[in-house]
Amino acid sequence: MMILTIDTTVANIVKEVPRTGDLFRELRIDFCCGGKIPLHQAVKERGLDVEEVLAQVLEVERKQAQHDRKLPSSLEPVELIAHIQEKYHVKLREELPALTPYVTKLVKVHGERYPHIIRVNEIFKHLKRELLDHTDDEDKNVFPLIKEFFLNPSTETANLLKPHLTELEDEHENAGNLLKELNEITNSFQPPDEACGTHRLVLKRLADLEADTFHHIHLENNVLFDRVRQVI
Known part of the structure; x- marks a missing residue:
């Protein structure tokens, strides 16, 4: 599992933790065509606080991992x-x-x-x-x-x-x-x-x-x- 930081690209964050796509849509951060830039750059362009957004990303990652531990099968x-x-x-x-x-x-x-x-x-x-x-x-x-x-x-x-x-x-x-x-x-x-x-x-x-x-x-x-x- 990749360690997510403010230097991880937006595209890679969504690749690793797909549910962060919902968060980025809410924040109007492009993770499709414009996703190949570091999180800190994407957040700065939106005028948001990078540490706060990273915390939200890590919370989504934590919840997804918790959910995935219990396999439906x-x-x-x-x-x-x-x-x-x-x-x-x-x-x-x-x-x-x-x-x-x-x-x-x-x-x-x-x-x-x-x-x-x-x-x-x-x-x-x-x-x-x-x-x-x-x-x-x-x-x-x-x-x-x-x-x-x-x-x-x-x-x-x-x-x-x-x-x-x-x-x-x-x-x-x-x-x-x-x-x-x-x-x-x-x-x-x-x-x-x-x-x-x-x-x-x-x-x-x-x-x-x-x-x-x-x-x-x-x-x-x-x-x-x-x-x-x-x-x-």
Whole structure:
């Protein structure tokens, strides 16, 4: 682990501690295209106190390390379901509607200049609908079945679960393909040099959505669902 100091570049800080990206967004410190400068320089340009900002960075690092020590894969199935719902489902229900007006604005203002943005909007709409329907189905139907199965295993519950798991995995694959296309057509979510603030915001939040969704899918496909299949 890199030791973070006022001489560490902003980009490297976010690379080491991704959650500092939220802090830098709040402080309006550019960690994307303008991130290859030392923290002290970036902070000075914003007229902020460098020691205070470094303290905030180190606090984010401490909290992230504390969170990461308890690996989700070590949780029992019922605990893992709660973790998935709290960390990913709640966030999706907040982030997808919140991001929608920015994507809509981007395609209206820059769709003609950057034609691929039109496709970004189409994919985002499709992804939003799919992910929200998918998480609702899990929360209302599948996760209660999994909890019931582990609390009171039965052949009947196992038979009910099997087709649900296959369907959810197919939906995961479809969501993954949509995210991969988004990644490809946006050059890995890298904004053009002349991109406006909305353009940069949309691409950064889509990149975060991709990262979260792949972790989310991994925990369900390769941890939770595998544990169910080991028993049924």
